[in-house]
Amino acid sequence: MKPLQSFSITPVAAALFLGGALLAVSGCKGHDNAEETTPPADTTAMPPAATTAPPPADTGTMPGAETTAPAGTSPSDMSGAMASDAMATGPITDTQFYEQALTGGQKEIDASNLEKSQGSNADAKKVADKLIADHTAMGKKVMAAAGSGATAPVPDTTTPADLQGKTGKDFDKAWVDMMVSDHQKAISMFENAEKNASTDQAKALASAALPTLRDHLKAVQDLQTKMGAM
Numbered sequence: 001m002k003p004l005q006s007f008s009i010t011p012v013a014a015a016l017f018l019g020g021a022l023l024a025v026s027g028c029k030g031h032d033n034a035e036e037t038t039p040p041a042d043t044t045a046m047p048p049a050a051t052t053a054p055p056p057a058d059t060g061t062m063p064g065a066e067t068t069a070p071a072g073t074s075p076s077d078m079s080g081a082m083a084s085d086a087m088a089t090g091p092i093t094d095t096q097f098y099e100q101a102l103t104g105g106q107k108e109i110d111a112s113n114l115e116k117s118q119g120s121n122a123d124a125k126k127v128a129d130k131l132i133a134d135h136t137a138m139g140k141k142v143m144a145a146a147g148s149g150a151t152a153p154v155p156d157t158t159t160p161a162d163l164q165g166k167t168g169k170d171f172d173k174a175w176v177d178m179m180v181s182d183h184q185k186a187i188s189m190f191e192n193a194e195k196n197a198s199t200d201q202a203k204a205l206a207s208a209a210l211p212t213l214r215d216h217l218k219a220v221q222d223l224q225t226k227m228g229a230m
Helices: 011-037 075-086 094-118 122-149 168-196 200-228
Strands: none
Touching: 094 122, 094 168, 094 200, 122 168, 122 200, 168 200
């Protein structure tokens, strides 16, 4: 047999062989690292876009800017109540006092006329007659003191909200309750004018009227107590 020939690799061939092997290994590791570092695809669905409700229709009115009066309330009822509340304390001009005294007095005259025509209680009708007479006389004094600074109120035939839908005894009780409330407010306003009116004439007029108003309040309060016992 022939002896085996020795296999030798030149230095250059060895270098090329080792370099190729290193590149192959590096490429495999790079591929492996790429697979390991690539984050998995996000399979979570995106949340649905928020649904925004459409803004309320613009009614042209700012919240709280409008006050609705109860059904059947006349403008004079609203203005009279607001003026009375506003002038129950603090400085008040003579013109304000005269106008409020006239307006309040006419309101009580109008309501008392309704009691006479629609009520059923004889005692209430008698008190109504007294209120009409006294407030008519008081109105004349106020007009004389005010001169051209006030306008005489016009009688209002509209039934006040407190009396609407009432008949007989129910009407009597509603009228008495209304007169008690109105006279309490009137007395507060006159007492304030007695102290804080802008002229001595207005102060004197308020002071002179107070005893009559207090008599009226006592009369209607007595009626209120008597009717409550019925």
